[in-house]
Amino acid sequence: MNTQPLKKNIIYKMTATLFAATNPSTGRMRALNVLRDLPSVADLIELCFSSTLDPEGRSYIDQMRRNGLDKSFLNWAPRVIETVSLPLSGFVWESNGRVVGNVSLIPFFKREQKIFLIANVATHPEYRRQGIARHLTTAAMQKAREKHASAIWLHVRDDNPGAIQLYRELGFVERSRRTSWYAPPGTALLDSPPSNIHVMTRPARDWNAQNKWLSRSYPAELDWYTHQSWNILKPGLFNAIYRIMADINTIQWSALQDGRLQGILACQRTGGRSDQLWAALPAHGSSEAITRLLYHCRQSISPARGLTLEYPVGTVDDAIRSAGLMAQRTLAWMEAPGVTTY
Ligand SMILES: CC(C)(COP(=O)(O)OP(=O)(O)OC[C@H]1O[C@@H](n2cnc3c(N)ncnc32)[C@H](O)[C@@H]1OP(=O)(O)O)[C@@H](O)C(=O)NCCC(=O)NCCS
Structure with missing residues (x-):
């Protein structure tokens, strides 16, 4: 053009x-x-x-x-x-x-x-x-x-x-x-509706898919702002030592339907008012997977903590809402050329 x-x-x-x-x-x-x-x-x-x-x-x-x-x-x-x-x-x-x-x-x-x-x-x-x-x-x-x-x-x-x-x-x-979602602390444990999606602790073998899907959810063009290193989620001894040294505590779950991986959710405990969630979902997976993962997370962690999740606007909005999270705000990220492309 x-x-x-x-x-x-x-x-x-x-x-x-x-x-x-x-x-x-x-x-x-x-x-x-x-x-x-x-x-x-x-x-x-x-x-x-x-x-x-x-x-x-x-x-x-x-x-x-x-x-x-x-x-x-x-x-x-x-x-x-x-x-x-x-x-x-x-x-x-x-x-x-x-x-x-x-x-x-x-x-x-x-x-x-x-x-x-x-x-x-x-x-x-x-x-x-x-x-x-x-x-x-x-x-x-x-x-x-x-x-x-x-x-x-x-x-x-x-x-x-x-x-x-x-x-x-x-x-x-x-x-x-991108929408910032929030689940306030003190929410009573939810009764999750029946589902054929099974949630388990994330096995190390799921990392390759998780890493690929994370780059869809948290694109590299914004990493100068988020400064997020995925070493906080990566399996392996070196990364476990890194997390201990940096005092980073994460819990992760995988969702499977008929034995097929449908998504991964990580919860990073923080010293602040709420814990940070990182969702990794395939482009055309079951949107119910994120609902199940969020239910599971909310039932597993302390109800005294809030939860925040930032995720691109799109097909899983209703699924996130179904797990009781509220949209706080949606931001449009806009770019203008700098000198090199102008
Ligand atoms: C948004 C804001 C900064 C605009 O300030 P402003 O000095 O009134 O803007 P300008 O007069 O320079 O407007 C330039 C153009 O922007 C658009 N625009 C600005 N405010 C608008 C409004 N309320 N409705 C529709 N168009 C608007 C128009 O195209 C306008 O051109 P026009 O007046 O010839 O139609 C001001 O309304 C504000 O402070 N809002 C609260 C804070 C905020 O939202 N900041 C932006 C955060 S990203």
């Missing part, structure tokens, strides 16, 4: 945005000043994301506020902007001395390549639909390319069509849609 006209169109729109003669409203864009903007940015993010903030999001904002007041952090931060995956770089929109718009630019590393994540795109409700987010996101994309980004990514909730539209207009293309 010839993508040149599309690229020209995107370049035209971005250039026009950056060099527009008139500002979208009163005010101006400037680079984030990590020494003084963090508390105002934390306030803006809290206001703009109030309806969707979970405990993790709240602690992120609290951390940002604490960092903004911490002198030793502020001495250290400007020197490491390019090397740590923290929102220390970006742009703000300022109007009458007040921060009313923000975008963060967070570096990640994938082998030799640098990937930038655009995050915390927010415009104060009184200043919306004046082009502020478009200006800020365009500036962040340009900065990422100046910094030799190999790719630029962002994620956006699937129930935010306005933001998705904005990102599409700026050249982002959706690559994956």
Whole structure:
């Protein structure tokens, strides 16, 4: 496919945005000043994301506020902007001395390549639909390319069509849609309906299939973000020693129907509020396998712990729901070209 006209169109729109003669409203864009903007940015993010903030999001904002007041952090931060995956770089929109718009630019590393994540795109409700987010996101994309980004990514909730539209207009293309599922702690043990799917402790011989299916569920194009090493699930003495040394505790189960492997579920115990599940399912297997595996997991582990599972949107959504997990949010992962592909 010839993508040149599309690229020209995107370049035209971005250039026009950056060099527009008139500002979208009163005010101006400037680079984030990590020494003084963090508390105002934390306030803006809290206001703009109030309806969707979970405990993790709240602690992120609290951390940002604490960092903004911490002198030793502020001495250290400007020197490491390019090397740590923290929102220390970006742009703000300022109007009458007040921060009313923000975008963060967070570096990640994938082998030799640098990937930038655009995050915390927010415009104060009184200043919306004046082009502020478009200006800020365009500036962040340009900065990422100046910094030799190999790719630029962002994620956006699937129930935010306005933001998705904005990102599409700026050249982002959706690559994956993933739902975070949650089973709260304290759930009474469930009576599982009868089934011909048999669940057993995962034998080492299932690893090859599990490894292959894991790369479908947790694609390599996002591994710069998840930093997940499958050594935590791999059989063998070396990996068992690694897990002991790293204090990683996993339990794994295989589901079989008529003797054929239908899926594998791993539960990783964590020190946090909930344990992390990793599901490995074939492309065309029985979706009931995941229901059975989740039932089995919920019956086997302590009801005092919550469970979280992240999985691509698709054919097994209902099967996951049937095991009593609730969809917390679905994120669209979108990518725009970096310098190497642009
Ligand atoms: C999404 C958000 C950042 C947009 O900020 P903004 O400054 O109003 O956006 P802009 O004015 O630059 O909009 C640019 C384009 O995006 C699209 N867009 C933005 N908001 C939209 C909305 N509510 N409905 C439909 N389209 C919308 C439009 O195409 C718009 O162009 P147009 O005004 O010429 O039609 C803002 O609504 C916000 O802060 N929301 C809460 C936080 C959030 O959801 N952030 C995104 C997280 S990924």
